[in-house]
Amino acid sequence: MGKYDILVDEMEAKLRPPTIGLKPYEPKVIPLTTGEDMLVRTATREEAEMVIQGIKVLLDHQKDFYDIVSARIVAELLGMLRYRVQDEYLLIGAVDGEIAGIVNGRMVNEKVGMSYHTMTLKRGARVGAQLFAAKMEYHFDFMNQDEVWIVAESPNGFKRWMIEYELESRPECPHELGGVPTFVLTRALWEKHKANKNVGIRPAFEDVLEANKVVHMPETINV
Amino acid sequence: MEQMYAYKCTKCGKLHHPRYVVCQNPDCDGREFEPVPLGGKCKLLTWTRVYNLPEGYMMPWLNFGIVEFENGVRATGQIGFDEGIESGMELVATVGVVRTRRILYKESIDCEEYGFVFVKP
Amino acid sequence: MRQVGIVGVGHTKFGKTNGTFLDMLCEAALLAMDDAGAKTGRKNVIDQVFVGSMGSGMVNRVSGAASAVVDSLNIRPAMAETVENGPASGASAVKLGVMAIASGMCDCVLVIGGEAMREVSGWEGTDFVATMLHPTAEYKYGLTLPAFAGMFTRLCMERFGVESKDLSIVSVKNHDNACHNPVAHIQRPVVLERITNPAYINATNPIVADPLRQFDMCPVSDGAAAVLLVAKDRQDELGFGKKPFVRVAGIASATDTHVVANRENPSDLLAVRLSAEKAYKMAGMGPEDIDVAELHDAFQILEIEEGEEAGLFPRGQGHIAARNGETKVGGRLPVNTSGGLKAKGHPLGATGVSQIVELVRQLRGEAEGRQVEGAKTGLAVNFGGFGNNVVSTILTTK
Known part of the structure; x- marks a missing residue:
């Protein structure tokens, strides 16, 4: 049993969220400009635990809002591991067994996705942009949703996505992350931009899958 | 105008x-x-589509070009359409708002500035 | 004319500075002074300090940078001026240093170039750099330096047959060189196939200013570089006798139209050509004497076109030379052994001085993994505006 596995009695069963049934995300390989291959795949429960431990060092890192983002990711992943959030997922990008970035979110219902966070641990190789696209791909092309609600703590990345994907402003829409003004990636916008934003090679190369079968957090996080 | x-x-x-x-x-x-x-007829000498725009421009991209008018005068400006931009093509120069400059006093004032916007004839 | 040369060089690690803008300038200055053996306080022999910076006032809210540096370094009452010539501020500061010594007004001049651009967001930085464009005919439209580089690249593609892949070849070479330069911002190789393969090019190497892609242009960096200039006739007396004297054989600048559209041929870089011609003339040399060159590749197309305009390659043949590997270390004429602006980084005001630091390292034989064997004479081209104010410098140990 893992750290967060508990006996599911009648009360615990009542506390756990329902599910619409998460479909598997087919791993893909994204060639980075460095010449390295990044594997994007779903994280296991053990890996989610590892991410929680690994990003705790960022809790006091105010710059670029890493503190709030890391605190929220810790809370979200705990919620996922302890079954207190409905249909949450965690995707990781990994290079040679080292986690380069993480993205998470959840399904509100069959039609609406709720984007949570994108965190880059290996900077300067467009990891964040690639992972953000991969997460949108999961919502639209795997879960077949109609739209994804997006907000962000850090103006930097968000501004880029908001502008590059021409996100629709829907301030009346209550996003879970504090109800700050929400932007929406609709299916029409996704179809318009995905050819340029969403790349990856499938099926993933065997050697890259193998190299990232067991992953670890970077020794030092320099963001 | x-x-x-x-x-x-x-x-x-x-x-x-x-x-x-x-x-x-x-x-x-x-x-x-x-x-x-x-204004009027001009020929496009070269162009670009820029995706990383400076502070103040909230759009995914803008097209820019250098044109030569029939009287030989050249000018740089925005290109007001996306499809089929090609060096050497004939265009028409119109005038439009090319920047809204925000001047920060006690209250901010938005000041529209006009310049060339090249369009298809 | 009095002979002027370099006896000390200093260079911070380009990238992101942890300290303040002024600390960064001082760090580079002390590295150069220590390299030469220059003393501070009562033993100071520096007559004049020039600081080259484009945006210290605009970006860092620091004016009077040179005066502040002189005080921090305890070399008062040395004369001090801050010099602004856009991205060519660094080489302009060096030029003024050479002029100060050649004129006889000074015997020893410290020149520092520096910029801390990462204090502001990318959007603000882009806007700040764009302020060097013509205010009403260019800047007002939202035009940026990458926009002009994009339009310029398209003209060169149509005129000379330069291909997108040629720009990538230059980029990969410069990244390779930077892996051997400990002060480079990005010390990481780039694989050509990864930034050119049509299957995923838009993700790994997205278009920034069509036809320019991300790897066709430099990153945003902080950094500072410094050189100590002395008069040959006072080198021993001032205590620098033991250091190799790298002579500034020629240094010159030239200007071109501010409005790019109004150049007779907008795909020519007239100010590069004229400044290089003047520098060659002053040095009594020609392009055939150059063993190694640092060319201002804020955009990869500029490395190609500056090389041609400076006479290193026949007009229209620069991209062919790059394709053939002639500009690699070990090639016929290595260009941007430092990694260039592409990989070493381009902290505007620092760049011109940084290029000269690299040439000094090459001519002294200290460039280690990127050393050009037997290099005796080097050329630096520092490009201001979009080519409307360019400084060319020739250094030699001959």
Whole structure:
């Protein structure tokens, strides 16, 4: 049993969220400009635990809002591991067994996705942009949703996505992350931009899958 | 509509854009110019589509080009359409808002600035 | 004319500075002074300090940078001026240093170039750099330096047959060189196939200013570099006798139209050509004497076109030379052994001085993994504006 596995009695069963049934995300390989291959795949429960431990060092890192983002990711992943959030997922990008970035979110219902966070641990190789696209791909092309609600703590990345994907402003829409003004990636916008934003090679190369079968957090996080 | 101008040296007749202080003809030293409306047909010499725009522009991209008017004057401006931009194509220069400059006083004031927007004939 | 040369060089690690803008300038200055053996306080022999910076006032809210540096370094009452010439501020500061010594007004001049651009967001930085464009004919439209580089690249593609891949080849070379330069911002190789393969090019190497892609242009960096200039006739007396004297054989600048559209041929870089011609003339040399060159590749197309305009390659043949590997270390004429602006980084005001630091390292034989064997004479081209104010410098140990 893992750290967060508990006996599911009648009360615990009542506390756990329902599910619409998460479909598997087919791993893909994204060639980075460095010449390295990044594997994007779903994280296991053990890996989610590892991410929680690994990003705790960022809790006091105010710059670029890493503190709030890391605190929220810790809370979200705990919620996922302890079954207190409905249909949450965690995707990781990994290079040679080292986690380069993480993205998470959840399904509100069959039609609406709720984007949570994108965190880059290996900077300067467009990891964040690639992972953000991969997460949108999961919502639209795997879960077949109609739209994804997006907000962000850090103006930097968000501004880029908001502008590059021409996100629709829907301030009346209550996003879970504090109800700050929400932007929406609709299916029409996704179809318009995905050819340029969403790349990856499938099926993933065997050697890259193998190299990232067991992953670890970077020794030092320099963001 | 706002009007854009070329500036004609009153001494040698050379047309300029933008406005200069001294005539750019190496053999002339004119310092007075008369404005001549500049617009209409022009030819696109080169162009680009820029995705990383400076602070203040909230759009995914903008197209820019350098054109040459029939009177030989050249100008740089925005291109007002996306499809089928090609070097050498014929365009028409119109005038539009090319920037909204925010001036921060106690309350901020948005000041619209006009310039060339090239469109298909 | 009095002979002027370099006896000390200093260079911070380009990238992101942890300290303040002024600390960064001082760090580079002390590295150069220590390299030469220059003393501070009562033993100071520096007559004049020039600081080259484009945006210290605009970006860092620091004016009077040179005066502040002189005080921090305890070399008062040395004369001090801050010099601004856009991205060519660094080489302009060096030029003024050479002029100060050549004129006889000074015997020893410290020149520092520096910029801390990462204090502001990318959007603000882009806007700040764009302020060097013509205010009403260019800047007002939202035009940026990458926009002009994009339009310029398209003209060169149509005129000379330069291909997108040629720009990538230059980029990969410069990244390779930077892996051997400990002060480079990005010390990481780039694989050509990864930034050119049509299957995923838009993700790994997205278009920034069509036809320019991300790897066709430099990153945003902080950094500072410094050189100590002395008069040959006072080198021993001032205590620098033991250091190799790298002579500034020629240094010159030239200007071109501010409005790019108004150049007779907008795909020519007239100010590069004229400044290089003047520098060659002053040095009594020609392009055939150059063993190594640092060319201002804020955009990869500029490395190609500057090389041609400076006479290193026939007009229209620069991209062919790059394709053939002639500009690699070990090639016929290595260009941007430092990694260039592409990989070493481009902290505007620092760049011109940084290029000269690299040439000094090459001519002294200290360039280690990127050393050009037997290099005796080097050329640096520092490009200001979009080519409307360019400084060319020739250094030699001959």
